[in-house]
Amino acid sequence: MTVGDPSKHPIVVQDLTKKFGDFTAVDHISFYVQRGEVYGWLGPNGAGKTTTIRMLLGLLKPTSGRAFVLGYDPATQAKEMQAHVGYMSQQFTLYHDLTARENIRFYGQAYGLSGRRLRQREAEILEMAGLVGRERVLTANLSGGWKQRLALGCAIIHEPSVVFLDEPTAGVDPISRREFWDLIYGMAKRGVTVLVTTHYMDEAELCQRVGFLSRGRLIALDSPDQLKRTYMRGQVLEITADDPDAAMKLLLQAQREGRLPLKEVALYGAQVHAVVPDAALYKADIAALLQQAGVEVVSVEWIAPTLEDVFISAVKES
Amino acid sequence: MDTEITIRTTNLVKRFHTRQGDVTAVDGVTLQVRRGETYGLIGPDGAGKTTTTRVILGLLRRTAGESQILGFDSMRDAYEIRHRVGYIAQQFALPPDLTVRENLEFFGRLHGVDTATQGQRIAELLEFAGLNEFERRQAGRLSGGMKKKLALACSLVHEPEVLLLDEPTLGVDPVSRREFWNLLGYLRAEKGVTIFVCTPYMDEAERCTWVGLMYEGKLIAQDTPAVIKTMVPGRLLEFIPSEFVAAKHLVASMEGILEVQTYGVMLHVFVDDVVRRRAEIEARLAEQGITCSQMREITPRMEEAFISLIRRQRLRTAEDGADDSG
Numbered sequence: 255m256t257v258g259d260p261s262k263h264p265i266v267v268q269d270l271t272k273k274f275g276d277f278t279a280v281d282h283i284s285f286y287v288q289r290g291e292v293y294g295w296l297g298p299n300g301a302g303k304t305t306t307i308r309m310l311l312g313l314l315k316p317t318s319g320r321a322f323v324l325g326y327d328p329a330t331q332a333k334e335m336q337a338h339v340g341y342m343s344q345q346f347t348l349y350h351d352l353t354a355r356e357n358i359r360f361y362g363q364a365y366g367l368s369g370r371r372l373r374q375r376e377a378e379i380l381e382m383a384g385l386v387g388r389e390r391v392l393t394a395n396l397s398g399g400w401k402q403r404l405a406l407g408c409a410i411i412h413e414p415s416v417v418f419l420d421e422p423t424a425g426v427d428p429i430s431r432r433e434f435w436d437l438i439y440g441m442a443k444r445g446v447t448v449l450v451t452t453h454y455m456d457e458a459e460l461c462q463r464v465g466f467l468s469r470g471r472l473i474a475l476d477s478p479d480q481l482k483r484t485y486m487r488g489q490v491l492e493i494t495a496d497d498p499d500a501a502m503k504l505l506l507q508a509q510r511e512g513r514l515p516l517k518e519v520a521l522y523g524a525q526v527h528a529v530v531p532d533a534a535l536y537k538a539d540i541a542a543l544l545q546q547a548g549v550e551v552v553s554v555e556w557i558a559p560t561l562e563d564v565f566i567s568a569v570k571e572s
Numbered sequence: 573m574d575t576e577i578t579i580r581t582t583n584l585v586k587r588f589h590t591r592q593g594d595v596t597a598v599d600g601v602t603l604q605v606r607r608g609e610t611y612g613l614i615g616p617d618g619a620g621k622t623t624t625t626r627v628i629l630g631l632l633r634r635t636a637g638e639s640q641i642l643g644f645d646s647m648r649d650a651y652e653i654r655h656r657v658g659y660i661a662q663q664f665a666l667p668p669d670l671t672v673r674e675n676l677e678f679f680g681r682l683h684g685v686d687t688a689t690q691g692q693r694i695a696e697l698l699e700f701a702g703l704n705e706f707e708r709r710q711a712g713r714l715s716g717g718m719k720k721k722l723a724l725a726c727s728l729v730h731e732p733e734v735l736l737l738d739e740p741t742l743g744v745d746p747v748s749r750r751e752f753w754n755l756l757g758y759l760r761a762e763k764g765v766t767i768f769v770c771t772p773y774m775d776e777a778e779r780c781t782w783v784g785l786m787y788e789g790k791l792i793a794q795d796t797p798a799v800i801k802t803m804v805p806g807r808l809l810e811f812i813p814s815e816f817v818a819a820k821h822l823v824a825s826m827e828g829i830l831e832v833q834t835y836g837v838m839l840h841v842f843v844d845d846v847v848r849r850r851a852e853i854e855a856r857l858a859e860q861g862i863t864c865s866q867m868r869e870i871t872p873r874m875e876e877a878f879i880s881l882i883r884r885q886r887l888r889t890a891e892d893g894a895d896d897s898g
Contacts, residue, residue, distance in 0.1 A: 292836075298745040299716050398617040427616035427772050428875050429882055436834050443816065453745050455775065456875060460836030499608065502761035520750070521757035522779050523610075523797045562746055562775070569747055 258286025260322035264416050264447040265293075265310065269319035272305050272470075279305040281470035282319065287449060292442050294461030295451040296565055301467040303451045304344075307418050310449075311341055323416055337365070340414035342405050344421040350394035354385050354404055357393055358411060365412035379407035382437060399430025406437060410446075417441065419450040423457065435460055455562040464561070466568050473572045478561055485568045488517050489533035492557045493526040493540060496550040502526050504547050505540070514539060518566070529563070578734055578766040579605035579628060584637035586620075586627050597623040599789030600637070605782070610760055610767040612780030616882060619786040621770040622662060625738050628768075629659055641734055655683065658727035662738040662770075666722060668712025672703050675711050675726055683730035690729070697725040701755065717748025724755060735759070737769040741776070753779055774875040783874075785881055792885050797874060804872045804880045805830035809841045809850060811867035819862050823853055833879055838866075840876060 258266035265287040272280040280302040287293045297303050308314040310321055312332025321328055326335040348357050358379050362372045380386050383403035393401065402422060410417060419438075423431045435457070438448055450461065458464045459478050466474040466481075474485050495501040502521050505528060509516040514536065518529040530536040533556035541551045559567075586598040597620045605611040613621045626632040628639050630646040630653055639646040644653050666675050676697060680690040698704045701721040706714065711722060720740060727735060741749045753776065759765040769780070777783050778797050785793040785800070793803060813819030816837065823841055824832045828849045833840040843849035846869050854864055872880075 296746065298747045301745075428774055428878055429616055432834060432879065435836055439816070439834075439837060453743075453749070454773070455746060462837075499761040499764075502757060506758070506761070520754055520779075521610075521760060523781050560775075562750065565746060566750060 257284075260325050263287060263322075264289050264324050265449060266322040267306075267310070267319070268321070270306065270309060270316050270321055271318045272302075272309060272314065273317045278470050280309070280316075283470075283472045284319075285465060285472060285475060287447055289447055290442050290445045291463065292438060292448045292450065292461050294458050294464045295449070295467055296453075296455075296458045296464055296561075297451070297467030298569065300469075302470040303467055304420055307341075307420055307449070307451070310418065311339065312336075337412060338415050340409040340412070340417040342409040342417070342419045342422050348393050348401060348405055348408065351392065353390050353392055354383075354396065354400075355380065355389040357404060357408055361408035362411045367412060375411050375413075379411055382440075383407045384433070397430075398426045399433065402426050402430065402434055403437065406434070410441070415445070416447045417449070419448065421451050421453060423452065423454065431457065455560060455565070458561055458565075466565055468569045468572050471572070474568050481568075482559055482561065482564050485571075486559045486564045487567045487571055488529045488531050490557050490559050490563055491528045491530060491533055491537060491540065492522075492553075492555045493528060493544070494524065494552040494555075495526070495544060496552065498524050498526055500547075500549050501544050501551075504544055504549065508543060514543065517570075518563075527557075529567070576607050577604050578607050578609075578642060579603070579611070579768055580638070580640045581624075581628060582638040584624070584627060584639050585635045586623050586632060587635040596789050598627060598634075601786075601789075601791050603784055603791060603794065605766060605768055607766055608760065608764045609782055610756065610769065610780045612777045612783045613768070613770045613786060614772070614774070614777050614783060614878065615786035617772075620789040621786055622738055624786070625736055625768070625770055629653065629657065629736060655730060656733055658730070658732035658735045660723050660727050660735075660737045660740050662742065664723055666711040666719065666726065669710055671708050671710055672698070672714070672722055673707045675722060676729055679726040680729045685730055693729055693731070697728060700728075700758070701725040702751070715748075717744050717751065720744055720748065720752055721755065724752065728759075732765070734766045735768065737767065739770050739772065741771070741773070749773075749776075774873065774878055777874050777878075785878065787882055787885050788889070793881055800881075801872055801874060801877050804842060804877050806842045806844045807846050808870050808872050808876065809843055809846065809853070809867065810835070810838055810870045811841075811853075811864040812837050813839060813857060814863045814865075815860075818860065819857055819864075822856060822860065822862075826852065826856060828852070831880055831883070833876060840870075842880070 260266045263286040268284050270280055270283045295303050309316050310323055310328055312328035315329050323335055324338050328335055358376050362375055367375060380389060423434060442448055452458055464478055464481060465472050474481055493501055505519045508514045509519055515531055516528050520527050537554045541554050544551050582602050584598055584601040588595045588597055601624055615621055627634045628646055630650040633647060641653050642656055670678060676694045698707060741752050756767055771777060783797055783800050784791050793800060820832060820839060823829055828844045829841060831842040857864055
């Protein structure tokens with residue numbers, strides 16, 4: 255397992271474990287993150303993402319193992335660490351009855367900013383979040399994308415070197431999400447280290463490295479491209495037929511009866527995707543099965559898996 | 573009446589009166605959903621997706637235009653619609669202190685399903701949603717993904733021909749999200765259920781047979797996912813520049829560049845001519861000491877098309893605004 259050097263790497267986690275009674279929420283996780291890296295975590299609900307982040311923030315004590323954030327041990331040095339770490343949670347913790355500017359000021363003061371520095375950071379955050387001209391709008395009346403950028407601004411008002419983002423983009427539309435990621439990469443360019451958890455595959459694709467979490471364990475960790483090469487069990491075939499619904503029905507039936515080794519069958523608009531152990535081997539079988547049942551097959555093509563295909567495959571294997 | 577059309581709206585308008593003045597949430601929407609189709613209504617926050625869905629269902633009164641489901645008028649025939657349509661609202665809440673089974677029974681009674689039929693359907697639905705083992709668990713104690721599946725099962729107790737789902741997988745993890753969509757795929761293929769779904773997820777839009785893109789109350793594009801993906805300008809180059817911001821501005825100012833989108837550390841550049849512009853971009857950036865890695869042509873996905881279509885619509889709106897004021 256990777257060890258990492260707490261004096262060099264901003265986040266180092268060694269054999270970290272958290273048990274709640276009989277339940278192991280985080281199960282011997284080890285990894286480290288480079289300075290300025292955008293490191294993503296993908297995992298089902300309950301995989302241990304939030305629990306790990308809470309340990310890294312010093313909000314929860316590990317059962318065993320260690321973690322270092324900027325060289326500090328969050329379990330004992332949370333106070334010293336606080337000034338250098340930012341955190342944005344799933345529920346943007348903004349005060350809805352305050353204006354955008356008031357929220358920024360409130361967080362600034364909570365982090366001990368005052369006077370000129372506070373005014374300067376306020377202006378920078380408003381600019382960054384694209385809220386110039388909307389300073390006096392009540393937060394409750396801002397749309398999802400604005401709120402999200404405001405929440406990020408509040409989380410980084412004290413210019414932290416490490417930022418934890420826990421599902422920061424839930425329920426935000428694609429355009430706002432892209433804008434948000436521009437901000438994340440802007441921070442990373444300035445040397446800020448970002449650990450982000452997400453449910454969206456397209457976002458995971460944007461991370462330099464991605465960790466798959468399942469049942470408290472880190473089951474894979476690599477660049478999105480490398481994950482696709484290493485962790486996909488089986489190959490994806492895309493089937494185009496004159497009647498996709500009929501094709502789907504037949505393939506589901508074949509799967510149930512064990513006539514074809516189909517790991518997954520799913521409708522994608524006018525196509526059906528099927529995961530098979532070997533694309534070349536089963537291409538013809540699938541076409542034949544459909545043709546015999548009177549479904550006209552236009553094409554059966556071997557396509558590259560998406561990160562979601564790979565993730566689901568890795569979770570099932572683990 | 574054309575029985576093949578399940579949902580139909582014609583010049584549908586919904587205006588709200590607010591303290592700040594009138595807001596037109598739905599602005600002349602005309603759409604048709606054929607029987608057995610999975611229609612995805614996509615668009616940014618506040619585009620009017622939820623309002624459109626509620627007006628179609630008759631939960632909100634329309635201001636003008638027409639809306640029907642299965643030939644029944646949304647406003648006049650609410651009762652007929654209720655019995656033939658299943659609906660999951662965006663912020664739905666199942667009674668948390670009722671068990672999974674009790675929830676299904678509750679919705680069965682609500683829709684007037686008789687006890688004998690109900691027993692059999694509930695057994696089928698528990699199996700369908702993979703909730704057999706959790707029959708006796710309180711709904712409030714289910715995971716997020718299981719709650720969504722239970723909500724789907726509850727919306728199916730009266731065997732509706734049409735399902736309207738408003739962002740049904742919001743906040744759900746990828747595994748549960750895929751399972752949920754596989755259930756929808758099953759309903760489509762095995763039962764021929766017509767599905768109308770609002771979603772902010774572009775990968776979900778790819779699973780629909782037909783997609784409507786909504787922006788500021790209007791439908792700005794409507795077609796199959798395959799066709800929507802061709803509604804981008806030119807062809808798409810992807811690469812990682814060594815100097816991101818500088819490269820972005822430089823490339824945007826070059827000839828033959830139709831649009832620049834950012835994608836993490838990558839730039840997505842739409843060009844009129846791949847071979848020519850690729851060489852020009854590399855040369856131009858090299859002059860400034862910027863290198864490009866992993867340059868390749870990629871096929872635009874729904875997300876790139878969505879961003880491009882919305883951007884162009886915004887530009888058009890801005891230009892119209894400028895014309896009006898001038």
